[in-house]
Amino acid sequence: xxxxxxxxxxxxxxxxxxxxxxxxxxxxxxxxxxxxxxxxxxxxxxxxxxxxxxxxxxxxxxxxxxxxxxxxxxxxxxxxxxxxxxxxxxxxxxxxxxxxxxxxxxxxxxxxxxxxxxxxxxxxxxxxxxxxxxxxxxxxxxxxxxxxxxxxxxxxxxxxxxxxxxxxxxxxxxxxxxxxxxxxxxxxxxxxxxxxxxxxxxxxxxxxxxxxxxxxxxxxxxxxxxxxxx
Amino acid sequence: xxxxxxxxxxxxxxxxxxxxxxxxxxxxxxxxxxxxxxxxxxxxxxxxxxxxxxxxxxxxxxxxxxxxxxxxxxxxxxxxxxxxxxxxxxxxxxxxxxxxxxxxxxxxxxxxxxxxxxxxxxxxxxxxxxxxxxxxxxxxxxxxxxxxxxxxxxxxxxxxxxxxxxxxxxxxxxxxxxxxxxxxxxxxxxxxxxxxxxxxxxxxxxxxxxxxxxxxxxxxxxxxxxxxxxxxxxxxxxxxxxxxxxxxxxxxxxxxxxxxxxxxxxxxxxxxxxxxxxxxxxxxxxxxxxxxxxxxxxxxxxxxxxxxxxxxxxxxxxxxxxxxxxxxxxxxxxxxxxxxxxxxxxxxxxxxxxxxxxxxxxxxxxxxxxxxxxxxxxxxxxxxxxxxxxxxxxxxxxxxxxxxxxxxx
Numbered sequence: 001x002x003x004x005x006x007x008x009x010x011x012x013x014x015x016x017x018x019x020x021x022x023x024x025x026x027x028x029x030x031x032x033x034x035x036x037x038x039x040x041x042x043x044x045x046x047x048x049x050x051x052x053x054x055x056x057x058x059x060x061x062x063x064x065x066x067x068x069x070x071x072x073x074x075x076x077x078x079x080x081x082x083x084x085x086x087x088x089x090x091x092x093x094x095x096x097x098x099x100x101x102x103x104x105x106x107x108x109x110x111x112x113x114x115x116x117x118x119x120x121x122x123x124x125x126x127x128x129x130x131x132x133x134x135x136x137x138x139x140x141x142x143x144x145x146x147x148x149x150x151x152x153x154x155x156x157x158x159x160x161x162x163x164x165x166x167x168x169x170x171x172x173x174x175x176x177x178x179x180x181x182x183x184x185x186x187x188x189x190x191x192x193x194x195x196x197x198x199x200x201x202x203x204x205x206x207x208x209x210x211x212x213x214x215x216x217x218x219x220x221x222x223x224x225x226x227x228x229x230x
Numbered sequence: 231x232x233x234x235x236x237x238x239x240x241x242x243x244x245x246x247x248x249x250x251x252x253x254x255x256x257x258x259x260x261x262x263x264x265x266x267x268x269x270x271x272x273x274x275x276x277x278x279x280x281x282x283x284x285x286x287x288x289x290x291x292x293x294x295x296x297x298x299x300x301x302x303x304x305x306x307x308x309x310x311x312x313x314x315x316x317x318x319x320x321x322x323x324x325x326x327x328x329x330x331x332x333x334x335x336x337x338x339x340x341x342x343x344x345x346x347x348x349x350x351x352x353x354x355x356x357x358x359x360x361x362x363x364x365x366x367x368x369x370x371x372x373x374x375x376x377x378x379x380x381x382x383x384x385x386x387x388x389x390x391x392x393x394x395x396x397x398x399x400x401x402x403x404x405x406x407x408x409x410x411x412x413x414x415x416x417x418x419x420x421x422x423x424x425x426x427x428x429x430x431x432x433x434x435x436x437x438x439x440x441x442x443x444x445x446x447x448x449x450x451x452x453x454x455x456x457x458x459x460x461x462x463x464x465x466x467x468x469x470x471x472x473x474x475x476x477x478x479x480x481x482x483x484x485x486x487x488x489x490x491x492x493x494x495x496x497x498x499x500x501x502x503x504x505x506x507x508x509x510x511x512x513x514x515x516x517x518x519x520x521x522x523x524x525x526x527x528x529x530x531x532x533x534x535x536x537x538x539x540x541x542x543x544x545x546x547x548x549x550x551x552x553x554x555x556x557x558x559x560x561x562x563x564x565x566x567x568x569x570x571x572x573x574x575x576x577x578x579x580x581x582x583x584x585x586x587x588x589x590x591x592x593x594x595x596x597x598x599x600x601x602x603x604x605x606x607x608x609x610x611x612x613x614x615x616x617x618x619x620x621x622x623x624x625x626x627x628x629x630x631x632x633x634x635x636x637x638x639x
Contacts, residue, residue: 074628096542
């Protein structure tokens with residue numbers, strides 16, 4: 001699903017440049033539940049942005065669903081994102097003036113699906129994350145956990161190949177963290193590839209494979225024990 | 231292309247972000263309002279000017295004869311020059327191409343009687359064309375025609391004030407009046423923008439008057455309107471040329487200022503049109519100034535709006551919006567707000583002019599108003615400005631990497 005070979009990325013800082021990713025090799029197969037661990041500055045967010053086509057890499061190869069990602073223009077990137085990827089962000093990134101339902105339906109709008117159908121599909125996904133009753137609420141009327149579940153519904157609504165979650169529990173307390181992680185596990189159980197970025201051990205332990213990143217290189221890559229029943 | 235979904239997105243974005251929409255709408259509405267008011271007032275000033283000088287046809291030339299003040303070719307000083315019918319033919323034959331209308335004129339002062347009412351008026355024997363020269367307007371009946379001329383009919387067209395003086399509230403049309411002991415029939419009543427004095431004239435066929443007053447081929451004056459296609463300078467030159475030709479024909483010294491007199495409205499027009507031109511330039515500058523102020527305003531607002539929405543745009547990009555979709559959304563929104571608020575500003579402006587207009591007359595502002603095309607043009611310019619102003623920041627926003635946009639606050 002995702003194949004990364006010798007990936008490099010630098011950011012220019014003034015006259016100097018900061019070498020963030022220093023040759024990453026990573027292969028994620030379909031249906032995997034992977035977490036990227038690392039302290040801040042390890043390059044994990046950069047990696048996710050590149051994998052999510054939100055940013056471009058400098059060197060190396062990146063294959064998404066077998067397709068080489070190179071010199072994408074914005075339009076192509078937008079189409080690929082819409083088709084293959086769903087995003088969950090730490091700060092939820094819901095549009096404040098749209099209701100939960102409209103936020104979930106937004107990716108479908110850009111996919112060109114008509115209003116009636118997309119609201120119907122969006123409602124199904126809200127139901128799936130247990131928020132059908134909250135469909136017509138604005139984000140500021142929802143709790144953090146609810147917002148994140150709306151965001152997850154939004155990430156899933158286009159039936160992507162991969163869900164990319166950037167610190168999905170970073171702004172949540174432990175109870176809601178568990179409910180969000182359970183939701184991600186459920187999604188993974190249905191066959192979706194889930195790619196989580198986190199710095200919390202407890203979160204990483206709930207995934208099936210942990211890749212540890214430090215100073216722009218992978219220091220370990222191992223499978224976790226089968227998740228314990230909670 | 232009508233895309234209901236996109237309009238829905240835009241309406242939502244507008245209605246859920248009222249302050250932002252109101253700010254940009256206000257800027258545009260205010261610019262158009264100012265534009266309408268200033269332009270309207272400028273037009274009002276111009277109308278006052280026009281009105282002041284439009285009492286007679288703007289392209290009139292009057293030629294009359296007088297006593298000579300210089301001896302010339304054996305003729306003594308103080309000789310009375312008399313125009314005759316052949317001068318009429320002479321002018322028509324030699325200057326026909328530059329003359330729009332020409333009428334000879336005989337003018338007398340006459341006691342006019344209707345029943346018990348009696349007053350003294352200026353009576354003018356003219357051709358039907360004279361109508362054009364005075365910018366008169368027949369309010370009842372008709373003006374003279376060529377049949378009246380040919381038949382030497384004893385008919386008159388009287389001014390509104392004559393009717394008022396002699397007939398009071400009654401209509402003069404079809405009644406008979408007595409002038410110099412002869413009975414004439416009133417075939418028409420006219421009003422004249424020149425005011426009361428111009429409305430105290432009585433017009434009768436030139437031929438009738440020539441027959442009854444002297445029974446010769448003498449005439450007093452010529453009233454001419456020149457071809458309106460002539461430039462003002464050409465018209466002035468044309469008047470000079472006619473005057474010179476007539477002087478030559480009547481053996482008047484070319485340097486004699488009095489023997490044959492000429493009043494060419496073109497000379498006055500030159501000054502007036504100069505002023506009008508200045509005024510138009512001023513109005514134009516004011517108009518463009520307001521528009522530019524409006525454009526700058528809307529541009530600033532657009533930059534602010536796009537900056538404010540950077541994060542939202544980043545989210546949209548992350549969920550699959552193409553840069554084109556982002557740009558189109560922002561521009562369409564800008565265009566919509568500009569168009570609607572421009573129209574509102576226009577309505578308010580026109581309303582104010584309509585209400586305040588009459589009370590502005592004492593400030594030399596007459597019928598202030600703006601013509602439809604000007605306003606539509608201004609609104610289109612503002613809409614275009616809104617689009618351009620929206621386009622640049624939108625383009626920039628669409629190019630921001632989603633990562634950066636998402637991290638914006």
